Amino acid sequence: MAEVLGSAGAAGPHPRPPFEPGAGTLPEGEGVNTGAALLPRSFGERAGVRGSHDLPVTDLRAQFPILAQSIHGHPLAYLDNAATTQTPLAVQQALLHFEQHDRANIHRGVHSLSQRATDAFEAARAELKGFVGAGRAHELVFTSGTTEALNIVAQGLWAAGPGKAWLRAGDRIIVSGLEHHANLVPWQQAARMTGAELVILQPDARGRVHAQDLQALLTPATRVFAITAGANATGERPAYEQMLRMARAAGALTVLDAAQAVGHDMPPLTALDCDFMAFSGHKMYGPMGTGALVGLRESLQLLYPLRLGGDMVDWVSYEAAGYAQLPARLEGGTPNVTGAVGLAAAAQFIDAVGRQAIDRHLHALRAQAVAGLSAIDGITVLAPHATQATLVSFVARDVHPHDIGTLLDERGIAVRTGHHCAQPLHDHLGLGPTTRASFALYNTAAEVDRLVAAVAHAIKVFQ
Amino acid sequence: MSSAENDLYQEVVLEHKRAPRNFGHLAAPTHRAQGTNPSCGDRVAVELQLDGERVADIRFTGQGCAICMASTSMMTEAVKGRDLAAAQALQQHFRAVLTGEEDPEDAPLGKLVSLAGVRQYPSRIKCALLGWHALMHAIADNDGESVSTEEAQS
Numbered sequence A: 001m002a003e004v005l006g007s008a009g010a011a012g013p014h015p016r017p018p019f020e021p022g023a024g025t026l027p028e029g030e031g032v033n034t035g036a037a038l039l040p041r042s043f044g045e046r047a048g049v050r051g052s053h054d055l056p057v058t059d060l061r062a063q064f065p066i067l068a069q070s071i072h073g074h075p076l077a078y079l080d081n082a083a084t085t086q087t088p089l090a091v092q093q094a095l096l097h098f099e100q101h102d103r104a105n106i107h108r109g110v111h112s113l114s115q116r117a118t119d120a121f122e123a124a125r126a127e128l129k130g131f132v133g134a135g136r137a138h139e140l141v142f143t144s145g146t147t148e149a150l151n152i153v154a155q156g157l158w159a160a161g162p163g164k165a166w167l168r169a170g171d172r173i174i175v176s177g178l179e180h181h182a183n184l185v186p187w188q189q190a191a192r193m194t195g196a197e198l199v200i201l202q203p204d205a206r207g208r209v210h211a212q213d214l215q216a217l218l219t220p221a222t223r224v225f226a227i228t229a230g231a232n233a234t235g236e237r238p239a240y241e242q243m244l245r246m247a248r249a250a251g252a253l254t255v256l257d258a259a260q261a262v263g264h265d266m267p268p269l270t271a272l273d274c275d276f277m278a279f280s281g282h283k284m285y286g287p288m289g290t291g292a293l294v295g296l297r298e299s300l301q302l303l304y305p306l307r308l309g310g311d312m313v314d315w316v317s318y319e320a321a322g323y324a325q326l327p328a329r330l331e332g333g334t335p336n337v338t339g340a341v342g343l344a345a346a347a348q349f350i351d352a353v354g355r356q357a358i359d360r361h362l363h364a365l366r367a368q369a370v371a372g373l374s375a376i377d378g379i380t381v382l383a384p385h386a387t388q389a390t391l392v393s394f395v396a397r398d399v400h401p402h403d404i405g406t407l408l409d410e411r412g413i414a415v416r417t418g419h420h421c422a423q424p425l426h427d428h429l430g431l432g433p434t435t436r437a438s439f440a441l442y443n444t445a446a447e448v449d450r451l452v453a454a455v456a457h458a459i460k461v462f463q
Numbered sequence B: 001m002s003s004a005e006n007d008l009y010q011e012v013v014l015e016h017k018r019a020p021r022n023f024g025h026l027a028a029p030t031h032r033a034q035g036t037n038p039s040c041g042d043r044v045a046v047e048l049q050l051d052g053e054r055v056a057d058i059r060f061t062g063q064g065c066a067i068c069m070a071s072t073s074m075m076t077e078a079v080k081g082r083d084l085a086a087a088q089a090l091q092q093h094f095r096a097v098l099t100g101e102e103d104p105e106d107a108p109l110g111k112l113v114s115l116a117g118v119r120q121y122p123s124r125i126k127c128a129l130l131g132w133h134a135l136m137h138a139i140a141d142n143d144g145e146s147v148s149t150e151e152a153q154s
Helices: A043-047 A057-061 A089-101 A112-131 A146-156 A185-194 A211-217 A240-249 A337-353 A355-374 A401-410 A423-428 A445-462 B003-008 B011-018 B066-079 B084-098 B110-120 B122-140 B149-153
Strands: A138-143 A172-176 A197-201 A222-228 A253-257 A276-280 A291-296 A313-316 A321-323 A379-381 A391-396 A416-418 A434-438 B031-037 B042-051 B054-063 B146-148
Touching: A089 A112, A089 A337, A112 A138, A112 A291, A112 A337, A138 A146, A146 A185, A146 A253, A146 A276, A146 A291, A172 A185, A172 A211, A185 A197, A185 A222, A197 A211, A211 A240, A222 A240, A240 A253, A337 A355, A355 A379, A355 A391, A355 A445, A391 A401, A391 A445, A401 A416, A401 A434, A401 A445, A401 B003, A401 B066, A401 B122, A434 A445, A445 B011, B003 B110, B011 B066, B011 B110, B031 B122, B042 B066, B042 B122, B054 B066, B054 B084, B054 B122, B066 B084, B066 B110, B066 B122, B084 B110, B084 B122, B110 B122
Parallel strands: A172 A197, A172 A222, A222 A253, A253 A276, B031 B146
Antiparallel strands: A138 A291, A276 A291, A313 A321, A379 A391, A391 A434, A416 A434, B031 B042, B042 B054
């Protein structure tokens, strides 16, 4: 990280209490394994992945009050973290602290609260730039999440209009076939609006994309390459570092959807050939409706701002306006300042726990789930090779994911069912909808055992 | 046994899911429509052979969850041989029961009452209605256009 900006001042003049991993107590009932009796023996033990000794999961769970509840008489096993993670007390306290002490509009007033709110907002920006490993050449723009960040990029490349926009007729846009709809649909629109050509980097039959296939698609006309750092539907982890490098070498702007990766151990932005990186707060233990677009300043400068109005202008007359410098240029209107403060607190929380320790725990849970689910007759696990995934998606012969999801919910297990906003990938793989269990630092091996047992039961009911 | 297994997945529902009635294509349909559920990608296509105001024959194809398949299967049994007004009235009663506007005890649903438990599961109501949406659209027009539960529910 070329420019690690410390956490000092992230809370403004009223520092928050520091996060203490050992604080709190575990509610009774956690870890009750209601389903293990259905299994011949623990899948986890068989897979040799039962322990995650370097993550204090019991203590960490106490930081997430929402987990201490029963659903239909069973302890909640929240396994829908690829959609939304829960927030720890440290984040909730940061939100409350800002609301109770520092809330005011930013970059406007000369009064004390406005100054404190501005300081807190800019401290959050600095904190998050450090978190993703941004350097001096980078800037961070707060957004409502990954979807808005990707739209700011894709629309910003055509919104200046014909003859002025960066994208032009005949240009080529390459998007990987693993993408969430948020990293596909805005590029479809960009191609339509400019006459550019949208080309998909097709995955193979196992849902993997390959660098040599990208090489074959790169032409002098290629102006954009967009790819995910981790496919939300399958857990596939493409070799994005290499592909971003290839695309940039070919002269393209590079776009990385880091929604599923940013809370995990990933290279610092300074080490990536990445012009734009998008992520969301609610998938990294932060508030909903928060996120950011981080990119090279010179690349962000290419984007025509989508939100025109207050706070993004240098001067305005009745006839015209001059737009402000980055990052304000792309942050028109009053931003979610409270959310930005909470998002920065989430970044601090993750780093306090340790990204590598978190990932070791999640990879072990994923391996346990893959082993257990694969052993059930009629279950096919997607991307079993993706050992760096933190989620597992699967299909069951003759049993629909919605029905599995309902029976799992009966046992207090929350999973996602459907297309996970990646319908083209499912079509490509010849699959219908899937069931997806996705893990966070507070999940346990006992919860994975419950998942496997409940899926085995559901198969028995419906087949 | 969980309450979902008692209320939602009654044996008759599972039986229709495993062996759906009137599944397949008609040789010469006069009307057809497809319903899709964008959130899960489920698709159900309904084909009708109308004889004046009477549903002379009906078939359906597609894939969906147990609720969707069973509801559509039971629907085809319920409307086959009946006139359009009766089919439309049945659809209104079925929908009213699922959305809580009508008591299942008071509604003339026949075997379809076994799906009344769906009203306790709001996220699944659109599953139970998908085939019915396709039926209503098939009756209304014959352009084979797709209909969506997301639109049709609002």
